[in-house]
Amino acid sequence: MTHLQTGLSPETIEKAHLELNENPDALHQDIQQVRDMIITRPDIGFLRTDDAFILRFLRARKFHQTDAFRLLAQYFQYRQLNLDMFKNFKADDPGIKRALIDGFPGVLEKCDHYGRKILLLFAANWDQSRNSFIDILRAILLSLEVLIEDQELQINGFILIIDWSNFSFKQASKLTPSILKLAIEGLQDSFPARFGGVHFVNQPWYIHALYTLIKPFLKDKTRKRIFLHGNNLNSLHQLIHPECLPSEFGGTLPPYDMGTWARTLLGPDYSDENEYTHTSYNAMHVKHSSSNLERGCSPKHMTRSQSVVEPGTLKHEELGESENTQLLLALD
Secondary structure: OOHHHOOOOHHHHHHHHHHHOOOHHHHHHHHHHHHHHHHHOOOOOOOOOOHHHHHHHHHHOOOOHHHHHHHHHHHHHHHHHOHHHHOOOOOOOHHHHHHHHOOOOEEOOOOOOOOOEEEEEEHHHOOOOOOOHHHHHHHHHHHHHHHOOOHHHHHHOEEEEEEOOOOOHHHHHOOOHHHHHHHHHHHOOOOOOOEEEEEEEOOOHHHHHHHHHHHHHOOHHHHOOEEEOOOOHHHHHHHOOHHHOEHHHOOOEOOOOOOHHHHHHHHHHOOOOOOOOHHHHHHOOOOOOOOOOOOOOOOOOOOOOOOOOOOOOOOOEEOOOOOOOOOOOOOO
């Protein structure tokens, strides 16, 4: 075992070998081959090229060096093209902090039975007068940056569950093609993470329509890993065991505490009191052409919907086809 695999369990090392073609004896050579390609893209500033950093891109692309380099280039290019999104890109940035406190994203402490980290989004909690979509996206990207430092997660990957309970048509109308495309570009093609599934729960009809709208931006692999469960928790439990899930999803764990992940990232700076003013929020306004969302602050931080869906007849939907960019996450 090379020092680049230090801290990995023997089981994970074996999994990396079998699923990702990771060869401890060839790691340095594989990394150098990716690094040697950097000269072919003088238009991109590669701000980090150390061994451990490049390794996560190789793992995300199953050690296909050309694909790993393409992902590495897209990672930095996305940041160059969206500079305002990555200004003050840290947890205590007012916009990111507010999104984290409001549960965007939620991150379960316990992984699923494949060792994948489970991320949660309670869509109805999006108070559009308080959080811009861009800040929510920034909070998700920052959370992934923190999580992907864990080598076990580089290999095992992630699961995303989106609960659409009580997500209104008015809220959905703010999800324009341009901002959805921005999210897809940031997560599918520009981030070195393996996503094993994106699970929609309690989605209304207009979310189905929205999905149809963004399908052309999704890679075939992404589409095949999107599951529409509706109010059928049985189908969700076939893919993610109930003992890994909070009670909102019919699991055996306690209800999810929205402050869990925010407290992890913010530490002593965490506070769920409304400490922001309209002025301070606008001071860090993100100037991206795709963001026309309303900004401001509501007097209280929001509470998530308490509605819990009853398990129904088994029927989950694995979705279809088209190509181009990406959905709310990166796949391997």
